[in-house]
Amino acid sequence: MLVLIGLGLYSEKDITLMGLEEARSSDYIFAEFYTSVMPGLNLDRLEKIIGRKVRLLSRSDIEEEGEKVILERAKKSKVSLLVAGDALISTTHVHLLLDARESEIEVRVVNNASIYSAAPSLAGLQNYKFGRSASIARPEERFFSETPYTTVKANMKMGLHTMLFLDIKVEKSGTYLMHAKEALEILLKLEDRKKEGVINTETIAVVVSRAGAPEFKLKAGSIRKLLEEDLGRPPHTLIIPAEFHFMEEEFLRAFASLSEE
Amino acid sequence: MLVLIGLGLYSEKDITLMGLEEARSSDYIFAEFYTSVMPGLNLDRLEKIIGRKVRLLSRSDIEEEGEKVILERAKKSKVSLLVAGDALISTTHVHLLLDARESEIEVRVVNNASIYSAAPSLAGLQNYKFGRSASIARPEERFFSETPYTTVKANMKMGLHTMLFLDIKVEKSGTYLMHAKEALEILLKLEDRKKEGVINTETIAVVVSRAGAPEFKLKAGSIRKLLEEDLGRPPHTLIIPAEFHFMEEEFLRAFASLSEE
Numbered sequence: 001m002l003v004l005i006g007l008g009l010y011s012e013k014d015i016t017l018m019g020l021e022e023a024r025s026s027d028y029i030f031a032e033f034y035t036s037v038m039p040g041l042n043l044d045r046l047e048k049i050i051g052r053k054v055r056l057l058s059r060s061d062i063e064e065e066g067e068k069v070i071l072e073r074a075k076k077s078k079v080s081l082l083v084a085g086d087a088l089i090s091t092t093h094v095h096l097l098l099d100a101r102e103s104e105i106e107v108r109v110v111n112n113a114s115i116y117s118a119a120p121s122l123a124g125l126q127n128y129k130f131g132r133s134a135s136i137a138r139p140e141e142r143f144f145s146e147t148p149y150t151t152v153k154a155n156m157k158m159g160l161h162t163m164l165f166l167d168i169k170v171e172k173s174g175t176y177l178m179h180a181k182e183a184l185e186i187l188l189k190l191e192d193r194k195k196e197g198v199i200n201t202e203t204i205a206v207v208v209s210r211a212g213a214p215e216f217k218l219k220a221g222s223i224r225k226l227l228e229e230d231l232g233r234p235p236h237t238l239i240i241p242a243e244f245h246f247m248e249e250e251f252l253r254a255f256a257s258l259s260e261e
Numbered sequence: 262m263l264v265l266i267g268l269g270l271y272s273e274k275d276i277t278l279m280g281l282e283e284a285r286s287s288d289y290i291f292a293e294f295y296t297s298v299m300p301g302l303n304l305d306r307l308e309k310i311i312g313r314k315v316r317l318l319s320r321s322d323i324e325e326e327g328e329k330v331i332l333e334r335a336k337k338s339k340v341s342l343l344v345a346g347d348a349l350i351s352t353t354h355v356h357l358l359l360d361a362r363e364s365e366i367e368v369r370v371v372n373n374a375s376i377y378s379a380a381p382s383l384a385g386l387q388n389y390k391f392g393r394s395a396s397i398a399r400p401e402e403r404f405f406s407e408t409p410y411t412t413v414k415a416n417m418k419m420g421l422h423t424m425l426f427l428d429i430k431v432e433k434s435g436t437y438l439m440h441a442k443e444a445l446e447i448l449l450k451l452e453d454r455k456k457e458g459v460i461n462t463e464t465i466a467v468v469v470s471r472a473g474a475p476e477f478k479l480k481a482g483s484i485r486k487l488l489e490e491d492l493g494r495p496p497h498t499l500i501i502p503a504e505f506h507f508m509e510e511e512f513l514r515a516f517a518s519l520s521e522e
Contacts, residue, residue: 009372013279016269016373017310020278049278086374088382094512097385101515111270111473112277113347114378116388121349122370124358127377128394132421135389154419160393212372251355254362 002074002100006087006112007031009212011040012049019082019110023050027077030070032057034170035092036084036115037177037235040213046082054082059170066096074105086114119163119208119237123218124251129242131160136183136238138167138176149190152240153198164238177234180207184223184238199223199240206239206256207231220256263335263361267348267373268292270473272301273310280343280371284311288338291331293318295431296353297345297376298438298496301474307343315343320431327357335366347375380424380469380498384479385512390503392421397444397499399428399437410451413501414459425499438495441468445484445499460484460501467500467517468492481517 003022008014015023023029031043031054047054061069073079083093087109100107120127134151148164155162166178184205191199201224209217209232217232241248252258264283269275276284284290292304292315308315322330334340344354348370361368381388395412398404409425416423427439445466452460462485470478470493478493502509513519 006374008277011279013282014277014372016275016277017281018272018274021274086378086382088385089378089388091387091508094385094508098508098511098515109383111275111374111379111382113267113372113374114382117347117350117375117378118372121347121372121375124349124355126352127350128396130393132392132419133389158393158415247352247355247359250359254359 001078001106001108002070003078003080003108003110004087004093004097005080005082005110006114007038007041007082007084008112009085009115009118010038010210012042012046014113014212015049016110016112019112020050022108022110023080023082024052025078026080028073028079029054029082030057030079031055031082032062033084034059035090037168037170037175038084039210039235062092062096066099070096071100071103071105074100075103086112086116089114089116113212115165115211115237118211119239122208122211122216123206123239124255125161125239125241125248126245129161129245130163131155131158133163133165135165136167136178136186138169138178139186146190146194148187149194149198152187153196156198156242159242161239161241164240166234166236166238168235178236179234180209180231180236180238181227183236184227188223204241206241206252208237208239209233210235211237218256220252220258262339262367262369263331264339264341264369264371265348265354265358266341266343266371268299268302268343268345269373270346270376270379271299271471273303273307275374275473276310277371277373280373281311283369283371284341284343285313286339287341289334289340290315290343291318291341292316292343293323294345295320296351298429298431298436299345300471300496323353323357327360331357332361332364332366335361336364347373347377350375350377374473376426376472376498379472380500383469383472383477384467384500385516386422386500386502386509387506390422390506391424392416392419394424394426396426397428397439397447399430399439400447407451407455409448410455410459414457417459417503420503422500422502425501427495427497427499429496439497440495441470441492441497441499442488444497445488449484465502467502467513469498469500470494471496472498479517481513481519
């Protein structure tokens with residue numbers, strides 16, 4: 001049996017009792033943190049809470065050796081894989097479940113908080129007012145994706161907010177977490193290039209910093225103002241809102257220092 | 262201090278360790294279950310896990326007496342409010358936090374799994390392929406909302422999936438949970454009325470039944486087929502997908518008995 005266990009947003013304390021129960025009753029416990037980052041998590045403390053050894057897997061352990069490392073064991077034993085956020089958001093995990101199914105391995109999923117629902121919720125924004133979301137990737141020399149720009153444009157036209165996930169790269173050389181200011185600069189650069197009048201320095205944006213952490217921060221305001229302010233440490237999620245419902249605006253005034261400018 | 266604690270999707274075991282810690286260190290612990298339903302939750306067992314008395318609040322306790330019941334206490338003591346799903350999805354809770362802020366009460370939020378992210382994730386569908394979501398309300402004699410229909414239409418046009426939240430009414434007389442079959446019939450009736458060619462009995466739909474429960478069920482297929490099948494007990498979430506990515510389709514074939522028809 002293979003159990004995918006979501007660990008939530010911030011630290012080892014965000015695991016659910018059900019997740020803990022499933023992990024404790026497993027024969028093997030693996031964890032991977034290259035698809036997403038939990039800034040407050042410490043592997044030793046996680047092992048202490050579960051009361052068992054947890055083996056940390058790299059990208060290649062799962063993507064190339066997943067068959068050998070995980071599935072071979074799951075044919076005969078109970079194997080848990082601990083992952084950041086909710087359990088199934090990443091393509092890697094969908095792949096793994098499909099491979100497990102092919103080998104007739106029973107699978108189980110333990111859900112947890114995901115930035116996908118936590119960010120709008122922490123910002124007091126109504127989920128049915130969100131259109132399609134998009135990601136902002138670290139610009140490469142030969143590739144500069146216009147998707148975030150065209151997504152914001154299409155959503156704004158329909159009066160919908162856009163959630164923008166910022167790039168995360170966990171590499172041996174270190175972890176790159178895109179800062180919201182870098183993301184805002186990218187959006188302004190895309191406007192410079194496309195000139196379709198979607199974004200300018202007066203556009204209102206919302207930055208969710210370290211959802212689930214004690215040092216959680218929520219900031220809203222014009223891009224110009226946000227670029228000058230302390231937005232807190234990443235991971236960041238960026239929201240470009242369309243028109244506010246009055247309660248959304250009231251919430252951001254109260255909790256995100258949104259001011260009438 | 263006021264702490265909003267999300268309890269997750271299904272039972273008292275879905276609380277996080279952080280949620281448990283916050284609840285245990287509170288002077289007063291309240292819970293409300295009228296904005297959303299956790300089918301496996303038992304209040305006695307929840308009290309046993311927390312090791313403390315939990316007082317169940319009604320809609321009027323919060324919406325009319327919130328000031329007196331919750332906020333007066335939160336001015337001098339630590340008060341926790343336990344809620345289904347994630348902590349801040351419902352308007353009621355946004356209101357409560359705003360009132361707390363006005364009274365200069367410190368607030369804290371403990372996130373948890375929300376159906377908003379769990380449903381796409383359990384269905385193996387990619388979150389950036391979802392457009393705006395909508396709710397299907399129990400039809401009233403004088404009001405039959407066309408919003409779910411127009412939302413599906415707009416999303417389909419852009420190749421985006423639509424998540425449809427089905428009505429929940431927790432009343433003294435009992436709990437009404439809209440069944441996915443009722444929701445599908447409503448969509449077909451809306452097509453009958455609007456005749457814009459959005460939905461017919463051959464349209465593919467996905468039903469997520471009891472996310473987070475041991476008896477969790479995932480079914481995908483034509484509306485015609487789904488109307489004849491056992492979809493599991495509610496709570497249900499309905500997804501009307503647009504075009505599938507090949508991996509989404511593969512996932513639904515493997516886990517939701519989607520067949521080539």
